[in-house]
Amino acid sequence: MARPKKPAVKKRKATQPPKRKMAPPKRGVHDLGGLPGGPIDRSQHAPTPFEERVDALMMVLTNQHGIYKVDSLRRTIEGLDKRAYTHMAYYEKWIYGIRAMLVEQGVLTDAEIDAKIGEIRARLARGQAA
Amino acid sequence: MIAPRFKVGDAVAVARRGHAGHHRTPFYLKGRAGEVAEVIGAFRDPELLAYHKPGLPKRFLYLVRFRQGDLWKSYDGPPNDVLTAEIYEHWLEPPSARG
Numbered sequence: 001m002a003r004p005k006k007p008a009v010k011k012r013k014a015t016q017p018p019k020r021k022m023a024p025p026k027r028g029v030h031d032l033g034g035l036p037g038g039p040i041d042r043s044q045h046a047p048t049p050f051e052e053r054v055d056a057l058m059m060v061l062t063n064q065h066g067i068y069k070v071d072s073l074r075r076t077i078e079g080l081d082k083r084a085y086t087h088m089a090y091y092e093k094w095i096y097g098i099r100a101m102l103v104e105q106g107v108l109t110d111a112e113i114d115a116k117i118g119e120i121r122a123r124l125a126r127g128q129a130a
Numbered sequence: 131m132i133a134p135r136f137k138v139g140d141a142v143a144v145a146r147r148g149h150a151g152h153h154r155t156p157f158y159l160k161g162r163a164g165e166v167a168e169v170i171g172a173f174r175d176p177e178l179l180a181y182h183k184p185g186l187p188k189r190f191l192y193l194v195r196f197r198q199g200d201l202w203k204s205y206d207g208p209p210n211d212v213l214t215a216e217i218y219e220h221w222l223e224p225p226s227a228r229g
Contacts, residue, residue, distance in 0.1 A: 023147065023148035023149075023150075024146075024147070024148055025146060025147060025148045025149075025157060025160045025161075026148050026157075027157040028157070031156055031157045033156045033157065033158045033159075034156075034157070034158035034201070034202070069179050069180070069182075071152060071176040071177075071179040071180035072179070072180050072181070072182065074152055074176075074180065075151070075152035075180035075181070078152060105182075
């Protein structure tokens with residue numbers, strides 16, 4: 001199941017002036033310290049199977065395969081745009097980061113991951129267990 | 131192993147500069163003055179580790195103490211309230227060098 005191709009976005013970098021050596025600080029999408037955040041939602045829930053699987057996958061990739069370092073996980077998540085960063089749940093950000101890292105490290109390709117997702121979606125649509 | 135540039139008690143300021151990639155210096159501390167509370171040690175540089183580099187040379191990491199009243203305009207707690215944060219050496223400057 002191929003995804004509809006997004007329209008090509010013109011890279012803006014080339015049209016921008018070269019970076020000044022001491023660029024003024026900009027706040028990253030993740031860098032929320034000191035901003036008004038409103039009340040904290042302290043409600044808890046039991047981990048869902050999805051959350052446990054993502055956690056396990058991360059541990060395997062980090063500890064056994066060295067695909068991941070905490071810093072590269074942070075880097076991929078910090079690269080999310082503001083809308084995605086705000087709306088994705090904690091483990092959704094992780095699985096996004098895991099996917100980005102597997103592709104970046106040449107372990108899997110986007111096409112392979114998309115094909116597998118399509119396969120599983122089709123199976124679920126037929127009403128069979130995953 | 132090289133020696134740390136700052137020692138406990140030294141007045142320091144966090145560099146007020148941007149950085150496009152992964153880094154561990156929070157926005158709200160950039161440009162703020164504090165003092166070294168602890169020299170934690172030398173670690174591989176997360177700004178390079180995040181891009182699959184070996185992260186060398188190692189960078190000294192400090193625990194830096196800031197006065198809460200210096201950080202937040204409307205802070206109304208006791209004047210001796212402090213906040214400590216871990217800051218890597220290449221983000222610290224002597225206070226006179228503040229831009």
